[in-house]
Amino acid sequence: MSVSDRFRRIAARPVVLDVQHLGMAFPGSGGGVVHALHDVSFQVRRREFVTVVGASGCGKSTLVRILAGLTAHSSGEVLLDGRPVNGPGPDRGMVFQGYTLFPWLSVLKNVMFGLEMQEVGHDAARAEALQWLDLVGLAHKAEAWPHQLSGGQRQRVAIARALAAKPRILLMDEPFGALDPQTRANLQEHLLQIWSHVDITIVFITHDIDEAVWLADRVLVLQPPDAAHPGGWLREAVEVPLPVPRTRAMLASDAFRATRERIDALIHPPQVHAAERLPVFKLTQAGDEIL
Amino acid sequence: MARGGWRVGGELSPRSAAVLWCCAFLLPLAAWCAVSYVPWLWHPQVLISEPGGSSYSAGMRVERADFAAAQREAASAGTAPPSGERVNPIFLPAPHAVGQALWTGFTTPPLRRGDPWLHESLGHSVSVILWGFVIASLIGVPLGILCGAVPAMARLVEPFVDFIRYMPAPAFGALCVAVLGINDAPKIAIIVIGTLFQMVLVIANTTRNLDRSLVEAALTLGASDKRLLLRVVVPGILPNLYTDLRVLLGWAWTYLIVAELIGASSGISWYINQQGKYRAYENVFAGIILIGIIGLVSDQVLAWIGRFLFPWSGQRPSKPSQIAFAIVSFPLRLPWILLVLARKHHPANQVKP
Ligand SMILES: Nc1ncnc2c1ncn2[C@@H]1O[C@H](COP(=O)(O)OP(=O)(O)OP(=O)(O)O)[C@@H](O)[C@H]1O
Ligand SMILES: [Mg+2]
Numbered sequence: 001m002s003v004s005d006r007f008r009r010i011a012a013r014p015v016v017l018d019v020q021h022l023g024m025a026f027p028g029s030g031g032g033v034v035h036a037l038h039d040v041s042f043q044v045r046r047r048e049f050v051t052v053v054g055a056s057g058c059g060k061s062t063l064v065r066i067l068a069g070l071t072a073h074s075s076g077e078v079l080l081d082g083r084p085v086n087g088p089g090p091d092r093g094m095v096f097q098g099y100t101l102f103p104w105l106s107v108l109k110n111v112m113f114g115l116e117m118q119e120v121g122h123d124a125a126r127a128e129a130l131q132w133l134d135l136v137g138l139a140h141k142a143e144a145w146p147h148q149l150s151g152g153q154r155q156r157v158a159i160a161r162a163l164a165a166k167p168r169i170l171l172m173d174e175p176f177g178a179l180d181p182q183t184r185a186n187l188q189e190h191l192l193q194i195w196s197h198v199d200i201t202i203v204f205i206t207h208d209i210d211e212a213v214w215l216a217d218r219v220l221v222l223q224p225p226d227a228a229h230p231g232g233w234l235r236e237a238v239e240v241p242l243p244v245p246r247t248r249a250m251l252a253s254d255a256f257r258a259t260r261e262r263i264d265a266l267i268h269p270p271q272v273h274a275a276e277r278l279p280v281f282k283l284t285q286a287g288d289e290i291l
Numbered sequence: 292m293a294r295g296g297w298r299v300g301g302e303l304s305p306r307s308a309a310v311l312w313c314c315a316f317l318l319p320l321a322a323w324c325a326v327s328y329v330p331w332l333w334h335p336q337v338l339i340s341e342p343g344g345s346s347y348s349a350g351m352r353v354e355r356a357d358f359a360a361a362q363r364e365a366a367s368a369g370t371a372p373p374s375g376e377r378v379n380p381i382f383l384p385a386p387h388a389v390g391q392a393l394w395t396g397f398t399t400p401p402l403r404r405g406d407p408w409l410h411e412s413l414g415h416s417v418s419v420i421l422w423g424f425v426i427a428s429l430i431g432v433p434l435g436i437l438c439g440a441v442p443a444m445a446r447l448v449e450p451f452v453d454f455i456r457y458m459p460a461p462a463f464g465a466l467c468v469a470v471l472g473i474n475d476a477p478k479i480a481i482i483v484i485g486t487l488f489q490m491v492l493v494i495a496n497t498t499r500n501l502d503r504s505l506v507e508a509a510l511t512l513g514a515s516d517k518r519l520l521l522r523v524v525v526p527g528i529l530p531n532l533y534t535d536l537r538v539l540l541g542w543a544w545t546y547l548i549v550a551e552l553i554g555a556s557s558g559i560s561w562y563i564n565q566q567g568k569y570r571a572y573e574n575v576f577a578g579i580i581l582i583g584i585i586g587l588v589s590d591q592v593l594a595w596i597g598r599f600l601f602p603w604s605g606q607r608p609s610k611p612s613q614i615a616f617a618i619v620s621f622p623l624r625l626p627w628i629l630l631v632l633a634r635k636h637h638p639a640n641q642v643k644p
Contacts, residue, residue, distance in 0.1 A: 068507075069511075070507050088507070088510035089511075089513060090511070090512055090513030093511060093512075094507075094508065096504055096507070098504055100502075100504045100505055100508040102509075102523065102527070103603050104526040104527065104529065104601070104603045105526075105603075113509070113512055113514075114512035114513060117512055117513040117514050117515075145603045145605070147604075147605045161512070162511070162512075165511075165512050165513060
């Protein structure tokens with residue numbers, strides 16, 4: 001299936017998440033407001049994998065927390081399957097950057113948590129949770145405590161826990177941000193593998209452009225506020241012209257590099273530094289310079 | 292190379308930790324021994340053995356300066372000088388005297404017939420403390436958790452609790468006696484008043500310190516308010532709550548002395564007071580030390596139990612410790628074990644071939 005065919009097929013799918021003119025202003029110090037988001041609109045279709053990139057502080061976390069219903073937005077609309085979102089709910093699963101497994105529950109009980117909240121009986125919940133753990137490759141750790149797992153394992157359990165509650169959409173806020181590059185690469189592959197097995201729509205926040213491009217069907221590029229936009233705003237939605245399933249080899253392909261560079265240019269517009277105006281910081285003592 | 296235990300943020304080896312633990316008690320004891328047994332360190336008084344021509348009588352304690360003056364006076368007047376040995380004031384008995392008192396306190400009958408023995412006084416005090424603490428906890432723990440978890444509750448309850456907290460519990464003594472009579476009820480009430488209000492604020496704070504992202508994670512998993520409270524907030528704060536209660540139990544002891552002196556005096560503080568009236572200060576010390584020992588031992592036991600209660604917090608007790616705990620806790624766990632066995636062997640749970 002060619003890449004353009006693929007995007008046509010995605011475009012034919014129903015819209016799961018519809019964000020319309022979303023704006024967010026936090027009350028700031030001294031009675032002012034801090035604009036975090038300004039007029040952000042986009043749609044995510046069924047089983048699409050969308051990543052959001054942007055510089056630090058441009059409102060990525062704010063966006064995903066609004067989608068999850070953990071923060072109330074100040075203007076615009078968020079619709080999930082056509083119904084407005086207000087407040088958190090099990091139809092939007094979330095994986096956080098920090099470790100948020102419940103430390104007092106075993107790994108298995110953590111995954112069972114969402115099921116039990118939905119009144120699934122103990123035995124059925126247990127059987128189902130074991131299947132999810134199996135999917136993330138941690139069935140053998142079912143009885144372990146979260147503190148006995150590595151960071152990568154914890155995030156895999158967190159993914160299993162979120163998916164077990166059967167959300168319509170999975171929101172991830174820099175879930176691999178705290179991991180080392182090797183574990184991170186493993187988990188990226190793992191996530192795509194899970195995604196190929198599960199009918200789930202994913203919105204994934206990251207500040208790593210490689211990660212954003214390699215994982216996604218589409219990359220949303222957020223920009224920090226500027227003169228025309230009082231809050232973080234959506235610069236562009238970039239379609240990733242790479243076939244699925246993704247392989248590590250694609251990281252070296254021209255299509256990948258071109259996309260990557262395009263996004264990079266959007267995030268970091270070329271700037272001329274007035275280098276001679278920067279002060280010189282001396283860390284060495286006189287006579288110890290190497291230049 | 293790890294930073295040593297005397298450095299800021301350093302690490303202490305288990306051996307040094309044990310040695311220092313002992314030193315914590317041995318150093319004050321050594322200081323006490325030194326002051327008691329080394330005559331020239333303090334001993335500001337003289338115990339008269341032979342009054343001679345002075346106005347003193349045998350067995351009297353006089354200041355050293357006065358004694359020297361009396362000796363000079365006797366020398367110039369040509370009468371026999373008084374003699375005696377340097378001693379500490381009567382309110383500082385020597386360690387051996389207190390040690391002896393600790394022993395004899397339990398073996399000698401009370402001075403007046405009908406008065407309680409030392410161990411009866413102690414038992415009475417412990418029961419007052421426990422009742423007071425249990426009642427305070429039954430109200431304070433749920434209220435504190437609610438205040439910490441529900442902002443509206445905090446606003447409604449905490450300002451008033453804060454207001455009462457500043458009133459010294461003993462101020463309520465007369466009121467408690469008027470309402471509750473003179474027996475144990477007003478004493479327990481004082482302990483409750485002394486601990487409850489602190490407890491609500493401390494526990495509310497502990498609850499507020501629960502990692503917010505755990506609550507948020509539960510919300511995205513579809514937890515209702517009730518479940519959030521019972522299945523996330525409560526288990527989430529449990530280890531800290533346990534530590535709080537240990538600290539607050541110590542607090543309850545500080546209100547014991549006032550509590551026991553209102554209405555009909557009783558318990559260990561009555562014993563201490565009574566012995567003070569008899570000027571039997573070694574018994575006073577014995578009583579004070581007994582309170583300390585009970586407090587320390589019960590706190591250490593609770594700390595030890597705490598290590599088994601929260602296996603998820605990552606502390607791994609040693610094997611002998613685990614075995615000891617298994618034995619000690621067996622009677623408590625027996626009903627639970629029977630329940631699990633019954634469920635397992637219930638016909639409905641049998642695996643069908
Ligand atoms: N609770 C809040 N109150 C006030 N201002 C906030 C709050 N949360 C976020 N902001 C502001 O909103 C803006 C966007 O923050 P946000 O955390 O969404 O950025 P981000 O893109 O996730 O950054 P990073 O990549 O560093 O995580 C920032 O200017 C921040 O100061
Ligand atoms: Mg962020």
